[in-house]
Amino acid sequence: MSNPSLRSRISDLIDAFRPAEGAPPRTLLAFIRWCLSGAWPVLIAGFAISAIAGLTETGTAWVLGVVIDAVVERGEAAFFTSANLGLLALALGFFLIARPVAFGLSAMAQSVVVGPNVTPLVFTRVHRWVSQQSVDFFDDDFAGRIAQKQGQAATSITNLAVETVNVVAFALATLAGTFLLVTTISGWLALIFAVWLLLYFALIRVFLPRIRIRARARAEASASVTGQVVDTITNIRVVKMFAHAAREDDAALGAVQVHRDKMLAFGWLSTGFRFCLMLLAGLLPILLAGGALLAWQAGQATPGDIVAAGVVSIRIAQMTGWVSFTLMGIYADIGQADDAMETLTPDRRLLDAPDASDLAVPNGAIRFQDVSFAYGRKTGGVSGIDLDVPAGQKVGIVGQSGAGKSTLVSLLLRLYDPEQGRILIDGQDLRDVTQDSLRRAIGMVTQETALFNRSARDNILYGDPEADEAAMMAATAKAEAHEFLLGLEDNQGRPGYDAHLGERGVKLSGGQRQRIALARAILKDAPILVLDEATSALDSEVEAAIQAALERVMQGKTVLAIAHRLSTLKQMDRIIVLSQGRVIEDGPHDVLLAAGGTYAGLWARQSGGFLAEE
Numbered sequence: 326m327s328n329p330s331l332r333s334r335i336s337d338l339i340d341a342f343r344p345a346e347g348a349p350p351r352t353l354l355a356f357i358r359w360c361l362s363g364a365w366p367v368l369i370a371g372f373a374i375s376a377i378a379g380l381t382e383t384g385t386a387w388v389l390g391v392v393i394d395a396v397v398e399r400g401e402a403a404f405f406t407s408a409n410l411g412l413l414a415l416a417l418g419f420f421l422i423a424r425p426v427a428f429g430l431s432a433m434a435q436s437v438v439v440g441p442n443v444t445p446l447v448f449t450r451v452h453r454w455v456s457q458q459s460v461d462f463f464d465d466d467f468a469g470r471i472a473q474k475q476g477q478a479a480t481s482i483t484n485l486a487v488e489t490v491n492v493v494a495f496a497l498a499t500l501a502g503t504f505l506l507v508t509t510i511s512g513w514l515a516l517i518f519a520v521w522l523l524l525y526f527a528l529i530r531v532f533l534p535r536i537r538i539r540a541r542a543r544a545e546a547s548a549s550v551t552g553q554v555v556d557t558i559t560n561i562r563v564v565k566m567f568a569h570a571a572r573e574d575d576a577a578l579g580a581v582q583v584h585r586d587k588m589l590a591f592g593w594l595s596t597g598f599r600f601c602l603m604l605l606a607g608l609l610p611i612l613l614a615g616g617a618l619l620a621w622q623a624g625q626a627t628p629g630d631i632v633a634a635g636v637v638s639i640r641i642a643q644m645t646g647w648v649s650f651t652l653m654g655i656y657a658d659i660g661q662a663d664d665a666m667e668t669l670t671p672d673r674r675l676l677d678a679p680d681a682s683d684l685a686v687p688n689g690a691i692r693f694q695d696v697s698f699a700y701g702r703k704t705g706g707v708s709g710i711d712l713d714v715p716a717g718q719k720v721g722i723v724g725q726s727g728a729g730k731s732t733l734v735s736l737l738l739r740l741y742d743p744e745q746g747r748i749l750i751d752g753q754d755l756r757d758v759t760q761d762s763l764r765r766a767i768g769m770v771t772q773e774t775a776l777f778n779r780s781a782r783d784n785i786l787y788g789d790p791e792a793d794e795a796a797m798m799a800a801t802a803k804a805e806a807h808e809f810l811l812g813l814e815d816n817q818g819r820p821g822y823d824a825h826l827g828e829r830g831v832k833l834s835g836g837q838r839q840r841i842a843l844a845r846a847i848l849k850d851a852p853i854l855v856l857d858e859a860t861s862a863l864d865s866e867v868e869a870a871i872q873a874a875l876e877r878v879m880q881g882k883t884v885l886a887i888a889h890r891l892s893t894l895k896q897m898d899r900i901i902v903l904s905q906g907r908v909i910e911d912g913p914h915d916v917l918l919a920a921g922g923t924y925a926g927l928w929a930r931q932s933g934g935f936l937a938e939e
Contacts, residue, residue: 335433339364339442345450349670353659356666360447360482371434371490376498378431381424382640383502388419390633435491443486448479451669460740461700462673469555471668473548478665481658488658492651496644503637507613510630511620517612524605525645532598533656539591540660546584548664553580595653606645613638675742675760683762688716688751689852689883691737696746698736699906706732707906710746719884721894721914723927724903730887732906734855737885739763750853768851768882772858774838781810782822784841788849797848803874804844809837843871847878854879856886891928900924 343363350356361368395412452475455462463471500522508515557564557573564573617634620626691714699706707729714720722730735741736748739755748755755763768788776784785797792800801807813824815832826832826841833841846854856875872893888894895914902910902917902924910917910924917924 338367341442341445351670353663372494375431375494378427379495379498380502381427382499386633386637390629393632394627394629440487443483447482451475451478457674459673459675467552470548470552473551474665474668481661484658496648514616537656537660540657541664543587543591544661544664546587550580550584602649606642609642610638677759681759684758686766686852690716692749694746696743698744719897721897721900722887728903729906767853768846768849769855770842770846774842780823785844788845800844800848804840806840806844854882854884
């Protein structure tokens with residue numbers, strides 16, 4: 326085992342990162358098979374090794390029985406003689422070689438081959454699946470709850486695999502070996518043990534399904550606690566700003582109370598289960614050892630048989646507590662896997678067409694043809710949008726909140742598919758191209774800037790991970806971000822571009838976050854640029870500099886810019902006005918002002934350059 330290559334081969338018997346095929350099924354056994362596909366041959370081998378280790382428990386009792394019979398038959402004076410050399414070699418070989426090797430291999434299967442590999446195998450599969458879901462899957466749930474369900478699936482199915490290999494195989498082999506052993510002693514003894522086994526499995530059959538149900542309820546309550554707490558922590562600034570710490574505390578306590586109740590229900594059931602099993606286990610030594618004594622008294626058993634029956638019955642009685650605890654854990658894990666499956670397996674993906682090709686953007690022309698989308702509702706979204714954006718044109722989009730501006734952008738990014746009509750870029754229907762190639766062709770800066778809790782450098786290079794340091798620095802300079810980035814330092818003393826920004830960039834001001842997002846988009850250098858309130862968080866002085874930078878960046882690109890601050894759109898080639906999901910006006914700034922319509926009214930009602938909300 327000291328050979329690293331041998332250790333590596335053993336450690337890699339299960340490919341921990343092998344992708345699963347197809348979508349995860351929505352029935353429990355099929356879901357578990359999907360999670361563990363590719364690992365089954367190794368799991369079966371581990372099961373067999375553990376079963377062999379279990380048989381050595383019966384072997385221990387048998388060897389001791391043989392030794393006792395030899396002592397009784399030949400007497401104490403003749404025991405350590407050449408006549409017993411084979412027997413002594415058998416005993417020493419069994420206890421010093423066979424049994425340690427069997428248990429060592431079983432421990433290796435559990436701790437090296439199965440446990441460390443099944444967890445990443447399951448987690449990467451469910452995480453890869455969840456990552457493919459459409460954005461509304463995440464909009465409809467707590468981020469913390471989804472994350473916990475992924476970990477819950479990986480942990481519970483790993484426990485199922487490990488404990489089935491380690492305990493179930495071991496226990497079943499021990500029970501089977503014991504039955505064979507008592508059969509050699511007495512048919513009546515075998516019958517008594519068979520009746521005991523029937524009672525044992527009946528007890529398991531009664532309790533464990535109930536344990537599974539209560540474990541699932543406990544897991545759901547636990548996930549709700551996590552979801553509630555993560556939701557509060559994520560919005561902790563809002564909580565403090567509105568002085569609602571007590572309200573959030575009550576919500577957390579309510580979730581914890583439900584979790585406690587579910588834990589107590591599980592605890593009372595498991596207590597009853599273990600008490601009944603231990604009572605049944607206490608009967609076994611009395612039945613087997615007593616039965617062997619009666620058989621010996623009748624001349625049908627040897628003293629060694631009494632020892633063997635006594636040893637194996639005591640070992641099973643001791644093992645029952647361990648097995649019962651493990652079985653409760655297995656059924657609890659089944660309940661938790663079932664609960665995780667319910668959350669994680671719905672298929673809400675927006676799939677590429679089977680023959681989808683990469684988007685080619687030689688020009689960057691955008692075409693909305695009779696596009697309607699209302700998020701599955703009867704109202705909202707956009708309706709009957711016909712819009713041509715020639716290559717290289719800069720288009721401003723305005724309208725009251727709920728007019729459909731963000732929906733239009735989401736459809737362009739194919740976060741959703743139109744319910745009617747189609748969208749084309751350079752003549753290619755977005756449903757016929759891969760989503761990754763589409764989104765690589767679109768640079769975007771939003772009002773709600775999304776940043777990772779990673780270094781500033783990592784966040785900026787997200788626009789182009791292959792970019793060199795010089796290109797990154799040039800992008801930050803254009804975004805007016807270089808100076809403040811040099812002054813950053815996080816709580817671990819990492820300075821400048823290496824400083825971590827905190828979750829969602831909370832350590833930065835709104836303007837700083839937006840400038841990093843701008844730098845990221847500049848570095849991406851995509852042929853189509855979408856600006857959704859891109860300068861809304863900037864002060865006037867910085868905004869003026871950023872606007873100048875944006876004008877340079879927008880050269881040669883097709884641009885869609887959403888803004889409430891209409892002054893930022895004056896230089897656009899044209900402006901479209903949305904109302905209730907429809908385009909009601911379309912033209913350059915001066916033409917729309919002269920028309921005296923909705924846009925002119927919005928311009929007139931601006932206060933300090935902002936669009937007044939109705």
